[in-house]
Amino acid sequence: AQTVTQSQPEMSVQEAETVTLSCTYDTSESDYYLFWYKQPPSRQMILVIRQEAYKQQNATENRFSVNFQKAAKSFSLKISDSQLGDAAMYFCAYRSGPLVGNEKLTFGTGTRLTIIP
Amino acid sequence: DTEVTQTPKHLVMGMTNKKSLKCEQHMGHRAMYWYKQKAKKPPELMFVYSYEKLSINESVPSRFSPECPNSSLLNLHLHALQPEDSALYLCASSQDQLFRSNQPQHFGDGTRLSIL
Numbered sequence: 455a456q457t458v459t460q461s462q463p464e465m466s467v468q469e470a471e472t473v474t475l476s477c478t479y480d481t482s483e484s485d486y487y488l489f490w491y492k493q494p495p496s497r498q499m500i501l502v503i504r505q506e507a508y509k510q511q512n513a514t515e516n517r518f519s520v521n522f523q524k525a526a527k528s529f530s531l532k533i534s535d536s537q538l539g540d541a542a543m544y545f546c547a548y549r550s551g552p553l554v555g556n557e558k559l560t561f562g563t564g565t566r567l568t569i570i571p
Numbered sequence: 572d573t574e575v576t577q578t579p580k581h582l583v584m585g586m587t588n589k590k591s592l593k594c595e596q597h598m599g600h601r602a603m604y605w606y607k608q609k610a611k612k613p614p615e616l617m618f619v620y621s622y623e624k625l626s627i628n629e630s631v632p633s634r635f636s637p638e639c640p641n642s643s644l645l646n647l648h649l650h651a652l653q654p655e656d657s658a659l660y661l662c663a664s665s666q667d668q669l670f671r672s673n674q675p676q677h678f679g680d681g682t683r684l685s686i687l
Contacts, residue, residue, distance in 0.1 A: 489675055491678075496680070497659060497680060497681050497683075498678055498679070498680045498681070499614070499661060499663070499678035500678075501675045501676075501677070504675055543611075545613055545614075557602050557604070557619055557621055557665060557676075558616055558619065559614075559616065559676060561613035561614055562613065563612070563613055564611075564612075564613055
């Protein structure tokens with residue numbers, strides 16, 4: 455079974471600064487997907503960024519980027535130019551490859567990010 | 572605005588009541604999910620409906636029963652719930668899995684359920 459570990463229960467960052475959230479996972483599979491979701495107090499889970507394991511290039515979405523280290527099974531999220539609206543709980547999630555029946559998401563325990571004005 | 576609509580947003584019920592949570596998506600997704608989320612915890616998968624096939628997390632008690640009337644609707648029927656069932660219930664959907672795809676799950680706003 456796959457496991458996802460987020461070792462930072464809470465993080466804080468000054469507005470406009472950069473912060474990195476860590477995520478490691480354990481799997482014996484070679485084909486899988488990784489995601490970062492944010493959950494603000496409004497409670498909706500919102501996709502931040504996604505990464506396919508077969509792609510070596512790190513995914514980037516505007517101010518959000520990942521550092522994907524497949525050999526180390528590490529998938530950290532970097533938020534640049536932090537904004538007040540980035541304050542949320544961030545979950546790292548793992549999903550097995552594209553076959554039907556592999557739809558389950560395994561979540562980490564989350565990191566609560568606070569933005570300091 | 573979310574593309575996955577859940578109703579109601581809040582529900583308070585007694586342990587002897589029967590109620591249903593509703594989830595609807597119009598994105599043509601073929602997989603839909605129910606998650607349970609306790610405070611300060613990650614979501615836990617309860618059920619998956621994928622290509623008309625139901626997959627169940629074996630740890631989910633029988634007082635929760637899913638129903639999929641059609642490919643865009645997924646209901647969760649509740650009966651004789653316990654106080655520990657109080658939680659946020661999230662519905663999600665995702666695109667076809669038949670092709671190589673990193674299509675993520677899209678979540679609704681959730682239903683906050685309180686059992687008295």
